[in-house]
Amino acid sequence: MAKIIGGLGTSHVPSIGAALDKGLRDTADWKPFFDGYEAGKEWVKEAKPDIAVVVFNDHGNTFFLDRVPTFAVGVADTYNPVDEGWGPRAIPPFEGATDFSWHFVDKLVERHFDPLVCREIEVDHGMQVPMELFFGRPETWPVKVVPIWVNTIQYPIPTPQRCWEMGKVLREAIESWPGDERVVILGTGGLSHQLQGARAGFINQEADRAWLDGIASNPEHYRNMTREDYVEQFGSEGAELIMWLVMRAAMNEKVDLVHKHYYAPASMTGAGMVVLENAA
Amino acid sequence: MAKIIGGLGTSHVPSIGAALDKGLRDTADWKPFFDGYEAGKEWVKEAKPDIAVVVFNDHGNTFFLDRVPTFAVGVADTYNPVDEGWGPRAIPPFEGATDFSWHFVDKLVERHFDPLVCREIEVDHGMQVPMELFFGRPETWPVKVVPIWVNTIQYPIPTPQRCWEMGKVLREAIESWPGDERVVILGTGGLSHQLQGARAGFINQEADRAWLDGIASNPEHYRNMTREDYVEQFGSEGAELIMWLVMRAAMNEKVDLVHKHYYAPASMTGAGMVVLENAA
Amino acid sequence: MANQSIPDTPLFDRSGSIRGYRINKMAMALGQAANREAFKENEEAYLDRFRLTAEEKKAVMSRDWHEMVRLGGNLFFILKISAIDPTPITKIGAAQAGMSHEDFLYERLGKRANG
Amino acid sequence: MANQSIPDTPLFDRSGSIRGYRINKMAMALGQAANREAFKENEEAYLDRFRLTAEEKKAVMSRDWHEMVRLGGNLFFILKISAIDPTPITKIGAAQAGMSHEDFLYERLGKRANG
């Protein structure tokens, strides 16, 4: 069986990628943000994953409103970065963990999930930025990827409970996979932010900091919150945090919070990360 | 609340539409087939539905293998017939029951289904033919429609149990809808046929006839069959019959089988229909 | 689901889907009238647009339905090729079964031999 | 989920999605370089291709971000318009909040006023 070597939670704000593209890493605005991720990057380097499962949402780049998937899973050989309007970014394409992806799709359907199964598709900053934050900017990515898209744009979005259940199936798929790959799971999105409406610019530092600890020690609390609770506490776009639950549910009930970082604001967003390892 | 006035099960073989287009209705090959549907057409005329929920699969016309949805639900204002390679057919567009469709999508996501939500999309013979069989060829359709697409082309296809559960949510959505529309549900596909492999041309008249009675009186039996059982008994493409379970599950445990018709072969398929009404 | 668990009954699973992707994509595009015209005008050039291999091109150009399916073609897509010639689906079925069209109609579908 | 249950926080549900469909579709298309060129060359002609209403066109052409969102525009799509000018997202946020850019950075995001 394959092995879950860790769970990562992280923001995926597009400005992070843009800052790297423009060489702003060490400016006053960005340095403290990026410095806080160094520990996470080190952890990944040591942990040597073979597969990265990345849970994220598309932001109106790959999917349009004509056909909105609640959950989509990639089974492609390659995922190219999508043009988000600023032209293509100079980051390498992602190689798909094709066989494991199909195995995961089989398990999902068997367990009564209804994914959109994607064989030819591009990925936006929701996946790019987390990969850059934890893997840097290599010539080629040192892992194969499994993208999982979660609709967080058009309501109804999936419930926190549903995201949690998907994480359970992800774990089952990993543990029933005959290969011996080392798998890291990235739950992405958030933290608190709101881009639309008169409450735009809403950031809730207190809730964000509680999240970074609580997602490790007390995930039940967040699993039991409603979608409305997420919007209220983390802002309309901060509700993206439900995607971390997929990662968290795939981990052990008890985990060690080995790294943690918070910084606000990154662009208009409370931003940060955790590195979790399974405890006994 | 809206009201389920009946459940229809029917084949949706494309040759049926082609036969109508070519004026072959009363030829020796087709007359017995079409004659058997007259009772169903009469029933629909009397029953005066406002909304038709049509459960069907796309046949490589609307969806390609690049992105395969396990379940898709239409929320569009209008559904045009898609060009399947023979050019557009002269049948009217279908008007969507938009508001009810969105309500159904809300219920589905709340109940942990993961639909692809479709606002701009065309429909193939899987929906066209059942509508023609039960509603004839009016200038405009006398009902609004809710299309539900089920993947039966690329494995993994959803399990019979999952189709059944979707029917339960469909019923809940209808019963919780504030309107007073009269709703008819069409489960389509089958009956036995196989188009590919050395067993091509397989038709199982005995299993088909048992199905037409059993889907009314003993649906538990069919609900508990595996996907493999369907393929074995009804042929690789006959496994489409799982879609009738969505309709059946939305009906009462006890139903009256008020009309039934079987004819084989229609093109390469065992073909037929049932009309079911809720019993106490 | 395991493939080939039912005799002579291939299921269109990941392996068929991956293997047949080029053929099926080419055939899917025949749903558009302009592509049908292009196909009719210069079949080989049309197939090259979708980067079909020599083997795949041969199967399509000779209308070898059995071979197209063997190469991963799914009947629902390749039926769009049959709309161009046009070829009845029962002939394609007969090719899958490895039977003459008449035998296929009679033995498999139960049609009378001359009716 | 009911809309407007959280103050000043519109959720992009069916009503927004339906209302904003034309604007968002037009903006989505700006993900392609050729469409960005067409937009820059003749903005009104480009908007007409997507059949925007006079009200919608005015909102886009005057870069009235608040109005675009009011008309159903979703920020993720209309951000592609901001990539053309280009406009920082915080200015769009300030327009939603009805604040000056500086006040928005300071009061909402907690940035230092001159930092």
Ligand SMILES: [Fe+3]
């Ligand atoms: Fe995001």
Ligand SMILES: [Fe+3]
């Ligand atoms: Fe069918």
